[in-house]
Amino acid sequence: MKFTALELEGAFVIEVDKMEDQRGFFGRLWCEKEFKDHNLNTNIVQSNVSLSKKKGTLRGMHFQRGSHAETKFVRCTRGSVYDVIVDLRPDSPTYKRWCGVELTADNYKMIYVPENFAHGFLTLEDNSEVYYMVTQFYSAEHEGGLHYNDSDINIEWPIEINEISDKDDKHPKFI
Template sequence: MIFTETELKGAFIIDVKRLEDDRGFFGRSYCANEFKEHGLNINVVQANVSHNKQRGTLRGMHMQQDPFGESKLVRCTRGAIYDVIVDMRSDSATYKQWIGVELTADSFRMLYVPEGFAHGFITLEDNTDVTYQVTQFYTPQAERGYRWDDPAFNIQWPIEPVVISPKDQVHPLLNSEQLV
């Protein structure tokens, strides 16, 4: 695997190192030893899949609060997404900064999202599937959400969302009193 650390410390773009021949290619999409060498959490306890029927479906921005903070390894397995993470670690030099990465089924590219980051994506094609492995079990009382269009982040989404869940539409702004 090829690990490229982003400008947000601890967040990595991970590309599959391909061994190609006439049949296609072989490559690893996960190796505990390689993740450990890069200081990444290897304790995967749950794997999730998200199927999205329509282009422009936005999911986010989600995270779990400590002590249930989770890391995620995100990969698009069908279609394409614009995957976004925001550094929500208040003691970080990149607090409130974000990056976006296009993940497609054809590229096999992945995004490693460390603990303390909010995560969301928008689908760029109809019938898009996303898988993510997480290092904590889903804990409803630790769930936090932030508005996808919060001016505190100023995320530049590549397209306008057309489908957003009612829950994601009502997340508060970062500077509001209550975080959901």
């Protein structure tokens, strides 16, 4: 696995180190030892999948608070998405900064999202599927959200947003 630090402290893009031959390739998507070697959280307790039917669907920006703050490990398994993270840690040198990474079924890139980051994605193709593992069980009372179009964060989405849930559209601006 290839770990590349993103500009937000503690966040990484992880790529499959492909061993290729005439049949195709083999590579690891997850290795507890390699994650620990990079001081990353390996306490995976749940995995989730989402399918978005239409290009331009936004899901986010989500996070869990307090004792349920979670780390996420995200991969696009069908189609493509623009995956965005925002650092919500007040004591971080990258506080309130964001970055985006294109994840596709074909590029095999994954993103490691540290605790206390908001996370969301915009689909770049119809029928895009995202698979992610998390380090905390979902807790409705610890759920939080950040408005995707908050002018204090100023995320630059690569295409028009055509579909968003009422819940996600009503997330508050950054406090």
